[in-house]
Structures are given as C-alpha cells and as structure tokens.
Amino acid sequence: MRFGFYLKLALSGIRKNKKTYVPYILTGIGMVMMYYIVSFLSCSSSVAAMHGGDVVREFLSLGSNVIGLFALILLFYTNSFLMKRRKKEFGLYNILGMGKNNLSRVLIWETLIISVISIIGGLGCGILFSKAVELLIGRMLGSDVGFRFEILKRPISEAFIIFAVIFILILINSLRQIYFSKPIELIHSESVGEKPPKGNWFIALIGAILLIGAYYISVTISDPVSAIVLFFVAVLMVIVATYLLFIAGSVVFCRLLQKNKNYYYKTNHFISISSLVYRMKRNGAGLASICILSTMVLVMISSTFCLYIGGEENLRNRYPRDIVMDLWSIDEEITDQAHNLITNTLDEYDLEADNLLHYRYLVMVALQKDGKMLLDPKKIDQPYSYADMRQLYIIPLEDYNTVMGTSEILKDGEVMICASKCNYDYDTLEVEQMPVFNVRQAPEKFVVNGESQSLIFPSIFIFVKDIETLEQFYETQLEIYQEEASSLCDYYGFDLDCDEKTKIEIAEKIASTPWADDDTSCGFSLECRAESREDFLAVNSGFFVLGILLGTVFICGTVLIMYYKQVVEGYEDQARFDILQKVGMTKEEIRKSINSQILTIFFVPLLTAGIHIIFAFPVVAKLLLLFGLTNTKLFVMVNVGTYLVFAAFYILFYMATSRAYYKIVSETR
Numbered sequence: 001m002r003f004g005f006y007l008k009l010a011l012s013g014i015r016k017n018k019k020t021y022v023p024y025i026l027t028g029i030g031m032v033m034m035y036y037i038v039s040f041l042s043c044s045s046s047v048a049a050m051h052g053g054d055v056v057r058e059f060l061s062l063g064s065n066v067i068g069l070f071a072l073i074l075l076f077y078t079n080s081f082l083m084k085r086r087k088k089e090f091g092l093y094n095i096l097g098m099g100k101n102n103l104s105r106v107l108i109w110e111t112l113i114i115s116v117i118s119i120i121g122g123l124g125c126g127i128l129f130s131k132a133v134e135l136l137i138g139r140m141l142g143s144d145v146g147f148r149f150e151i152l153k154r155p156i157s158e159a160f161i162i163f164a165v166i167f168i169l170i171l172i173n174s175l176r177q178i179y180f181s182k183p184i185e186l187i188h189s190e191s192v193g194e195k196p197p198k199g200n201w202f203i204a205l206i207g208a209i210l211l212i213g214a215y216y217i218s219v220t221i222s223d224p225v226s227a228i229v230l231f232f233v234a235v236l237m238v239i240v241a242t243y244l245l246f247i248a249g250s251v252v253f254c255r256l257l258q259k260n261k262n263y264y265y266k267t268n269h270f271i272s273i274s275s276l277v278y279r280m281k282r283n284g285a286g287l288a289s290i291c292i293l294s295t296m297v298l299v300m301i302s303s304t305f306c307l308y309i310g311g312e313e314n315l316r317n318r319y320p321r322d323i324v325m326d327l328w329s330i331d332e333e334i335t336d337q338a339h340n341l342i343t344n345t346l347d348e349y350d351l352e353a354d355n356l357l358h359y360r361y362l363v364m365v366a367l368q369k370d371g372k373m374l375l376d377p378k379k380i381d382q383p384y385s386y387a388d389m390r391q392l393y394i395i396p397l398e399d400y401n402t403v404m405g406t407s408e409i410l411k412d413g414e415v416m417i418c419a420s421k422c423n424y425d426y427d428t429l430e431v432e433q434m435p436v437f438n439v440r441q442a443p444e445k446f447v448v449n450g451e452s453q454s455l456i457f458p459s460i461f462i463f464v465k466d467i468e469t470l471e472q473f474y475e476t477q478l479e480i481y482q483e484e485a486s487s488l489c490d491y492y493g494f495d496l497d498c499d500e501k502t503k504i505e506i507a508e509k510i511a512s513t514p515w516a517d518d519d520t521s522c523g524f525s526l527e528c529r530a531e532s533r534e535d536f537l538a539v540n541s542g543f544f545v546l547g548i549l550l551g552t553v554f555i556c557g558t559v560l561i562m563y564y565k566q567v568v569e570g571y572e573d574q575a576r577f578d579i580l581q582k583v584g585m586t587k588e589e590i591r592k593s594i595n596s597q598i599l600t601i602f603f604v605p606l607l608t609a610g611i612h613i614i615f616a617f618p619v620v621a622k623l624l625l626l627f628g629l630t631n632t633k634l635f636v637m638v639n640v641g642t643y644l645v646f647a648a649f650y651i652l653f654y655m656a657t658s659r660a661y662y663k664i665v666s667e668t669r
Helices: 003-016 018-043 045-049 053-095 100-141 153-179 183-191 200-220 224-259 267-277 280-309 311-318 332-348 397-404 450-454 467-484 500-512 529-582 587-601 604-625 632-665
Strands: 323-327 354-369 372-374 389-396 414-420 428-431 436-441 459-464 488-495 524-528
Touching: 003 018, 003 100, 018 053, 018 100, 018 153, 018 529, 053 100, 053 153, 053 529, 100 153, 100 529, 200 224, 200 604, 224 280, 224 604, 280 311, 280 529, 280 604, 280 632, 311 529, 323 332, 323 500, 332 488, 332 500, 354 397, 354 467, 389 397, 389 467, 397 459, 459 467, 467 488, 500 524, 500 529, 524 529, 529 632, 604 632
Parallel strands: 372 428, 389 459, 414 436
Antiparallel strands: 323 488, 323 524, 354 372, 354 389, 354 488, 414 459, 428 436
16 A cells, blocks of 8 residues: 555544544643743742742742643543544544554554644644743742743653653553454444443442542641641542542432332433443543542642732731841840841931830740640650641740730739630640640631741640749750750841832841840841732742642633533443434434433532532641631632533533534434
C-alpha cells in the first residue's frame, strides 16, 4: 500500500467521526494552552518584578504539575470513548484484509495529526492569552506590568515534551487494544453490554461506610492542625466512596426502581431504566467522575475566592495595628525608652498614635493533655501529635483590664482563659511544675493577636492575677528550657492616620534609630502592616489565580465527560430506539423516555457534590483559619453563591448534551 493511503484513511476517520474527535482535539488544545499559561507565568520576569510576584510564581509552578497530571488522566479517559467508537471500523478493515500492522499505521497517523493540532494550537492560544492573564495578575497585585509581549522557550519546550509523551502513551494503549483483540470482538465491541458488578449490596455498603467515616472526620475536627493531617485522608475516602456508591449503588437504585411497579411500568420509565441497568458499571464510573470533578471545582473556587475577597480582613487579623513593636523585656526603664523613641518619631511627622494596644506577656509552647500543659516533651511517655500543641500567652490581669476596659478581679490560684482555634472546657489548669489553677472563662475574647493568627497550632491566652504570677511562669519555663527559654515581652502597637508610604518610612526609622545604651538595650521585633501588605495579599492572589486556572481545567473535564457520556450512549441506544420507532413509538414518547433516563441519574452528581460541600465545610473552614480567615459568614455566602452559579452552568451543560443524545437516537439508521 502506498504511503499516502494510511494518511487518507486517518483523515477520513477523523472527518467521519468529527462529533467525537472535535471535542477531543479541543480538549487537547485547551490542556496545552492552560499548561503553557501556568508555566509561562511561573517563569515570567514581569510577574517576578511585581510586589509579591515570587510568591505567585511558586504557587503557579505547583499548578503546572497538577494540570499535567490531570491532562494525562483526562485525555486517556476521553480517548477510551474514541476507541470504543472506532473499534468496529477497525474490525471491518481487519476482515477486509488489512492486518494489525496496517491498522497500527492508521492509528499512528491519527495520533500524529491530533497531537500536532493539539500542541501547536494549544501553544498558539497559550501565547495569545498569556499576556491577558499576566495583566490580570498585575492588576490583582496592584503592579504596573506594561504591554511588553514576550515568548519564553522553557514553557514551550516543557509543554511540547509533556504532551508529546502523553500522546505517545495514548497511542501505545490504543495499539494494545487493537493487537490483543480479535476481528469479531472489534466489530461487536460497541454493542457489548457490561454486566452489573457482583455483590452490589456489599460494595454499596462499603462505600456508604467510607463516606460516613469521611463525613464524621470532617464534622468532628476541632483544630486546624488535625485538619491538615486528616484532610487528605478524608478526601481519599470520599473519592473511593463516591466511585463505589455510583458504580454499585446505582445498580441497586435501578433495581429498586424496577421493583416499584407504579414507577417502572410506564412507557418512558420502562425503556430508560432497562437501558441503564446493563451498562451501569461504566455509567456509574462516569457519573462518579463528574461528581468528584464538580466537588473539586466548588471547593477550589469557593475557598480561593473567599481568601481573595477577604484578604484585607485577613491582613488586619494578622497585623491588628499599623505598627507593632515587640520588646523582649518588661523592665520599665527599657520599655519607657522604646516608647519615648516611638513618640518622638511620630512628633517629627506631626502624628499621634491611635488605637494604642499595650500589654506585657510571656509566650511558650506546651503539649496539652486534658487540663494539663506539659512543657518538656522529653518527659512524655505516650506518643503525641501536633494536634496537641498549644501556644500559651500568659498576660497579667492588670493589662487585660486596661486593654478590654474591664475591672475583673482574680483570687489567688485563679486564672481566666481565652482559647483561639480550639476549645478549653476544663475547670482547672495545670502547667508543668506549677500549682493547679482554677479556671474562669474570660467574659470577652481578647484582642486579636497577629502572631497567634499566623500559627498552625491553637493558642490559649491565660490571664493571671499579677506580675508576680507572670514571673513565676517565666522562672518555671526558664528552668526547663534554659537557653531556649522565652523572654518576657512588651507588646506596643498603634495605628497612624497617614498614607502607606509614610507608615513604612516611620517603621524603618524606628527600627534603625538607636533608642537605648548598650547596657539597657534589648532585642525587639518590628512589624508594619503596610510593608507586609504586598507579600500577604500576593499569597491570596496566587491562590485565587491558581484556583481560577485549575477550576477552569476541571470544569472543562466535567463538560467533556458529560458530552462523551451522552454521545457514546446515544450511538449505543440508536438501534434500540430505531426498533421502537418501527413498532410504533413516536418521537414525543422517545423524548419523554430520554428525559426520564437523563433526569433519573444525571443530576445525582450535582446533588451529591452539594452534599460533599456541606460536609466538607467544617474541615475547609479550619484550614482557612491557617490563612487568617475567620469570617465564617463570608465563607458560607461564597459557598452558596459558587454552588448556585455552578448549578446554572451544569444545567446548561445538561441541556446541550441531552440535545446531542436525542439527536443521535432519533436519527434513522
């Protein structure tokens, strides 16, 4: 056979099966485009030059790996639909005299054509839209990017190599299916039904147990540290449970519908349920994939969007005042000199400190075992985890009353407690080598402490009767930790009524001006909210951009699976509905049957994704605490809004794909 013969067969095959090949090629173009854009942004010098751009680039470099892995899975999955449609054609070629080697050449040409179009088209679109995304990031970070257009070699070469490897692997898998199938198997591959998996009730029960277990983990998590440890465990359990329930549980569900005579023995229901049962294994896997992708889209977009729009509030939680000086001493002579320096510096700018926040404290790390705080982990016999870690802030009652404007009184051996990111429900408090204290819950929560907001593990504020008790805590931890012991600290924070640039200038001047003699000086740290704003918001912006890009990729995967599911099953059902039309079934009855079939199961993934989101809310909310997001109401509103918007698009996808299904099955063969 001539060289051009195989090329013509390949082009003819693609053209004749354009309903399945065009979406596949568009998916390849989209995956290459998204990979190039993310990889380009992670290497872009313009993004690196932005304030906080380095943080964004680190997030996007992780996103390129996720897109590459997802592209491999999605393209393999969609190629399986293509091969199912083409096997009959290849079987006919085989019977008419074409050997397996000849068929492999046709497949090689098809794969080469599709890969070239996908890679070149994807890189072209990626290069075209990369500047638009770069400008979007610049706007989010408040940086002037400029309109200089650049094309980077590294993202192009990486995208070319990765997707060339993906298409080679797809080709190898396709050749394997052709070489290890007999001609008669290829011809009848499209009409071969799948037997429902055995032990449906047992598998469905396992899926239900796993799902309940995952939901229980999410609902019962009490602190962010446990959320980090158990989040991925719960996600894995949900994924496995979803597949088991959709594959086995869908069979059980259809059988229950068959037993319901009032429902089953109706024209539209009878045909739809009967056609679903025999292929429910693959049907369930497709629905489970749609459900998992929908859940991923909802969680990713809602959480990253919430971090982005709540960025300013999170920033104020982390930096409760414009400027904060932490002195590592509470000696009045030292603290007075530092405070005088701040006052004198502000006088130079004709400014006054507003919303002054001043208190003394001691901070130390402890392991909580019930109502006992252990300072020395070497003395603990039983294993412990980071979930047991607590950051203790010991503050004298005098300072608490000054800050909160109260007049609380504590008796000897009594403390007040405020817990952050955890609960403390014990009546007593015992710190290692200290006497047992009776606990009173503070009437109000203490002011937001920026350091406690940024920590992974929870914080407990302990308000003691007087300075002497505070010093007793200090001596105890000094004896245990010695050189690694914490210092008694003086917290002095305030706001300023001036522009951001002036705030940064004042903070730099305070930090660089000598304010004490070497004999009386001590260490200190200085934080400026305006100076930290750019890097802080860059983290949230990086998450949001990554959430948009990955969310778009997952939505494309969801739509593609929905489309192929409808098209392939439409061709499978075409002969059946053709026979039904010949025996008298009208097109209106066919439409009702189709609607019954699709509505019976097609909205189950959307509803299940909504249930997953509801039960995932507690664990995701705990994780967002680590980024300073404490506004639960905002997170609820964003979740509800995201779900409603996604549901609207889902309905549009459903209408489009069901129309394609109806068009196929209503055609006369």
